[in-house]
Amino acid sequence: MGNLPPGLAGPVEVALAKAVEHLPGLHALPGGCVFEPKWDGYRAVIVRQGDEARLWSRQRKDLTDRFADIAAAAVRILPADCVVDGELVALDASGRLSFDQLQRRLVTSPASARRVAAAAPASYMAFDLLAAASVDIRTQRWATRRARLESLAVWEPPLQLSPVTRDVDEAREWLDLLPAAMGVEGLVVKGVSTRYAPGRRDWLKVKHRDTVEVIVGGVLGPIDHPEVVIAGRYHDGELVQVGRTVALTNAQAADLAAVLVPARRAHPWPDEIGVGRWARSGKTVPLTKVEPTVVAEVTADAALQAGAWRHPLRYLRHRPDLQPGDVDELR
Numbered sequence: 001m002g003n004l005p006p007g008l009a010g011p012v013e014v015a016l017a018k019a020v021e022h023l024p025g026l027h028a029l030p031g032g033c034v035f036e037p038k039w040d041g042y043r044a045v046i047v048r049q050g051d052e053a054r055l056w057s058r059q060r061k062d063l064t065d066r067f068a069d070i071a072a073a074a075v076r077i078l079p080a081d082c083v084v085d086g087e088l089v090a091l092d093a094s095g096r097l098s099f100d101q102l103q104r105r106l107v108t109s110p111a112s113a114r115r116v117a118a119a120a121p122a123s124y125m126a127f128d129l130l131a132a133a134s135v136d137i138r139t140q141r142w143a144t145r146r147a148r149l150e151s152l153a154v155w156e157p158p159l160q161l162s163p164v165t166r167d168v169d170e171a172r173e174w175l176d177l178l179p180a181a182m183g184v185e186g187l188v189v190k191g192v193s194t195r196y197a198p199g200r201r202d203w204l205k206v207k208h209r210d211t212v213e214v215i216v217g218g219v220l221g222p223i224d225h226p227e228v229v230i231a232g233r234y235h236d237g238e239l240v241q242v243g244r245t246v247a248l249t250n251a252q253a254a255d256l257a258a259v260l261v262p263a264r265r266a267h268p269w270p271d272e273i274g275v276g277r278w279a280r281s282g283k284t285v286p287l288t289k290v291e292p293t294v295v296a297e298v299t300a301d302a303a304l305q306a307g308a309w310r311h312p313l314r315y316l317r318h319r320p321d322l323q324p325g326d327v328d329e330l331r
Contacts, residue, residue, distance in 0.1 A: 005136040007198075008083045010047040011060035012130065015085075015196050017188055017203035023175060024189055024204060026168050031193025034142065035171035036164050037178055038185040038205055039125050040097045040303050041089035042106070046070075046124070048078045055088075063088075065110040069117045070124050070158060077153050084149070085128035085196075086162065090120055097183035099305045126155070127162040127188075130196060138196035145196065166192070179208040179302040186301070207311075209299040213319060213327045214242060216260065216294040218269055218287045224257050229296060229315055230273065230287065233307070235330035239268050239292050242330060243300065243309035252315050256296070259318055263289040295322040307331060 007013065026033055043058040044067075053074035055063040064071050067088060078084065090105070092098040101120045108116040129149035130138050137145055146164065155161050165171055171187060178184040186207035194202060214231035217239050221227030229245040248256065272284040298313040307330040 004047070004049055004081060004083065004131055004134055008047070008131050008136060009049065010045070010054050011056040011062070012045040012047065012083065012085075013060075013198035014043060014045060014058050015128075015198055015203060016201045017205040018201035020204050020206055023168070023172060023187065023206050026166070029189065029191030029194065029204070031141065031143070031191050032166065033168075033189050034146075034164050034166050034192055035168075035174065036127055036162050036188045036190070037125075037174060038188045038207070039087040039089050039162070040099055040183055040185045041087045041102055041125075044086065044088045044124070045130070046074050046078065046084045046086070046126075048074055048080060048082050048084070050080060051075065053078065063106075066105050066108065066113055067117070067122055068113060070122055073124075073158050077156065077159050079133075079153065081131070081134040082129065082152060083131040084126050084152075085130055086124050086126040088122055088124055090122045095182065099303065099310070103305065121158070123158040123160060125160055125162040127164075128196060138198070140195070141193045142190050142196075143192045175206065175208055179210075183302050183304075184208075185303055207301045209301050209314070211297060211316070212300050213295050213297055213322060214313070215239065215292050215324050215327055216256070216290060216296050216318070217241065217267075217292045218273075218289045219256075219260070220244075220285060221253075221288065223260050223262060223288050223290065225253050226256050226260065226288070227253065229256070229298075229313070230269075231296070231298065231309075231313060232269075232292060233327060233330040234324070235307075240307075240330050241269065241273075242307060243298075243313045245298060245313045245315045248315055252317075256294070256315070256318055259294050259320070261291040261293065263291055267292075292324060295319040295324060295327055 090101040189204040217232035218230040219226035267289040303310045
């Protein structure tokens, strides 16, 4: 059995991407740009060593027992003593990416993992090669690593190569079409002649954003100067939280404050809510509840879980021409 270099036997620190607003030009990064889909899933590194394969998350957690089917496929498809970077994804019945289905795999117990895997199969989209034949190749150019990744194995489901393009026009089509067709979040942009830099944000990411309407169910901060909008939509007659915005500008706060009314009757939301989308810290802040009569126009990316946006929304304006009944219901 070969020995993988230090830092590549697992867990593995991964390269990261910096968010940008617009798709960069062809020569924005060293050696020119290459464009890949930004999959809505879980980042995972496959460490294939000896007669086994292990999956490590970006947070350095071992995911192997939750995705034993992917690990088994990696043993079957990949040669020993290699390390592959990519994304775990799951598709729903319509062929769209389903973060909910993927989440089911993570929250299940190891004892139930096989049963859940059969009901919610996953795939792995490989996009980089960090080691081959026990040799660390992170210092090689992206173009060399990609060529070696493509020839590493006979790729077949559930392990697949993530597509790439160097054509800016094709990349724009992907950015316009793939989010609606598949639920892809956007694009990742890499420099053709760049090395793999663990922990650094040398890659770029461009997210597709749609304009949508939501109901203002509450705000953070005082009602006369709201700081963040807590957005809602109705589901079976109940107003449900579906996301929150980034901090409002002073002009946006003034625009919204002019139309907000304090909640007069029983409001379904709590008096305090967690900080951040998942409130991992356990810290809460007061929620200023308002009458759910104001419709706001926001932009949102494609990352959804149970109908709620996982990433912050961006407030654009309130819509006096719309009523709450005009807003799409949560499905």
